[in-house]
Amino acid sequence: MNAEPHGTRETVTYALTGARGGFARTLLAQTRLTADVQPAVLCDLDTEGVLALGTELGLPAEGPGSLTVVTDRAGLDAARAAGRTAVVADVALLAEASYDILVEATGNPAVGYRAARTALTGGRHVAMVSKEVDSVSGVELAALAARHGVVYTTATGDQPANLIQLFTWASGLGLDIVAIGKSSEYDLVYDPETGTVTQLDQTVHAPALGGLLKLADGPDGVRTTLAARAEAVTALKRSAAADYCEMAVVATSTGFTPDVEAMHYPVARTAELADVYALREHGGVVTRPGVVDVFSVLRLPEEASFAGGVFVVVRTHDSITWETLRQKGHVVSRDGRYACLYLPYHLMGVETPTTLRDAVLRGIPAGSPTPTQHAVLAGRATQDLTAGTVLTMGGHHHEVTGVAPVLLPVADAPTGTAPLYLAAHATLVRDVAAGALLTLDDVSGYDPDLLAAWTAGRAAYPATPVPTTPTP
Missing domain, CATH: 3.40.50.720 (NAD(P)-binding Rossmann-like Domain)
Structure with missing residues (x-):
């Protein structure tokens, strides 16, 4: 140096x-x-x-x-x-x-x-x-x-570093972390007076949200409410390639991986996150501990934004401690089993x-000093793609035309799966059917040095990932 x-x-x-x-x-x-x-x-x-x-x-x-x-x-x-x-x-x-x-x-x-x-x-x-x-x-x-x-x-x-640091802090406290994640780029702002919801510069009618501002009771109440909210805002595109990419980076430092390849993307209010990211057996959406995910913030016009912030959801274990914290305004699930700790901001270069x-x-990194390829950010064709197609990348969120981003635990990614941003700008050498994962054999013209780096990092994945949180 x-x-x-x-x-x-x-x-x-x-x-x-x-x-x-x-x-x-x-x-x-x-x-x-x-x-x-x-x-x-x-x-x-x-x-x-x-x-x-x-x-x-x-x-x-x-x-x-x-x-x-x-x-x-x-x-x-x-x-x-x-x-x-x-x-x-x-x-x-x-x-x-x-x-x-x-x-x-x-x-x-x-x-x-x-x-x-x-x-x-x-x-x-x-x-x-x-x-x-x-x-x-x-x-x-x-x-x-x-x-x-x-x-x-x-x-x-940026959210990856902020979330990795929040995860590291929570892990250092010995908290039993179940899920981690961030909010999507833009809030869903519901106006009860007009029955509309606004995401950035797009406003759609969604009167059904008026009756969905609180999670329903019962063992399936959370999931039923989330499904109804998603249906109410179906006209809005809520996911972005940037979200998947950021969570792929988080996975390398934390070992947490997506529950489903498209992630859950629940439409949720900040105060609900401990209920939403509970295990399914306790009414939430998570099928196992160790999940990374993204949610869409639902809020009223006068409520503060989550501002693209980050969160961890933990098991509470000692109910008295966390009931005391609930009384101080912390987000604790209705049954007291889970709590959400969050930072409602990311300030970019500031x-x-x-x-x-x-x-x-x-000499300190804002993340793991030894990241590991725990997840693969891949691409799944959203339409039939023909040989000779150039997979163009563009826009604020660096979407790849004709390809949906998916995030796979590395063990679930077939051999030869092409990482999305290696395939970007490459050319298809054969037809790819809608719904198929892009593979390295499907494309040509990608950068050879970038492929070598990917291959080296991918080869270093351990046969058995090291547990990253305490077991209950």
Whole structure:
């Protein structure tokens, strides 16, 4: 690792890929306020856009702290000497730059993997924001980091790191964790006055929700209510590839895996989570302990959002302790068997400086130091696909056209299953029927280095996973 790059040793310097993106903006805006965490190099194909972003954020036009476009090693050295932040278009130029930690936020599986690999082998830490990269190559990148004595970590502020940290905290307390997860990107906001429900910028009539705001009683009451709510909002698309990808990353650090490949996605109110994620024998949706899942928040307009936050559901064991906590406002199931602990936020790059400090100054990752490929983020064709089809990826949530994301425990993924973000941008070499899982034999044109990383990480999966929570 380069000694004291771009500042003193008390200053953590970072390189940022995907510097024109939404996450990047939140990090750059925040590190304007953190004198000890500062950008050294910003990388994006749109260098003029990065300069414009700097102007929007109020960065100085000249002198220390200003941005300057550079195209070679000499430009990098000059920028560093002047205390300026270099802006580069070519990701390969990062190998020549001086910085402590790479924040990888391109969202591009192949480009992000190579950028991370180059940083790690060059003795620099990596904070991985690109969950698409992590879902395919994260296990191998963590192993590579260990071999080079540096840190590979998820980034606090994104749900994977926040959930992994909440899980680690709860595990350290000895709590008996049954399920973990996050809320989906956007709440379902029900307006009783109009009988409508709004998700982001889409509003639909859902008058039936008015009679479904409370969970029904009885042994099947929770599941009956959830089924009716799902039917009431069927016009809304509630799942996203990003959700599956994030939970795939969480699985590598926690060992928790999906209950069903499409995940449950219950429409639930925050106060209901301990009832919803109880075991089925106790009226909930979970068939076994050790489940990772996503839910859609149902709330009224005046109620606070879950804000894409994260949760753990635990067994209570001592009823008196948890009844005391219920009285203090904590979420405990109606029968007292389960409780939900949650963080109703994720602040993107606003939180990330904590990860950068921990990695560089303390050698601590925001997740497991030895992640394992416990789950496979795969793709199932949603329609008949013909040979020659290019599996395009796009949109805010990086959906793959014609393919639905599914999350499988690794033991349930057939040999040769293609990870979704390896198959993205590849070309089908044969027809794939609707409902079929994509396999490596179905596609060509994927990145060979990314395949090698996936194969290495997949091969390291243990025959018998190590239990991650206490047994009751």
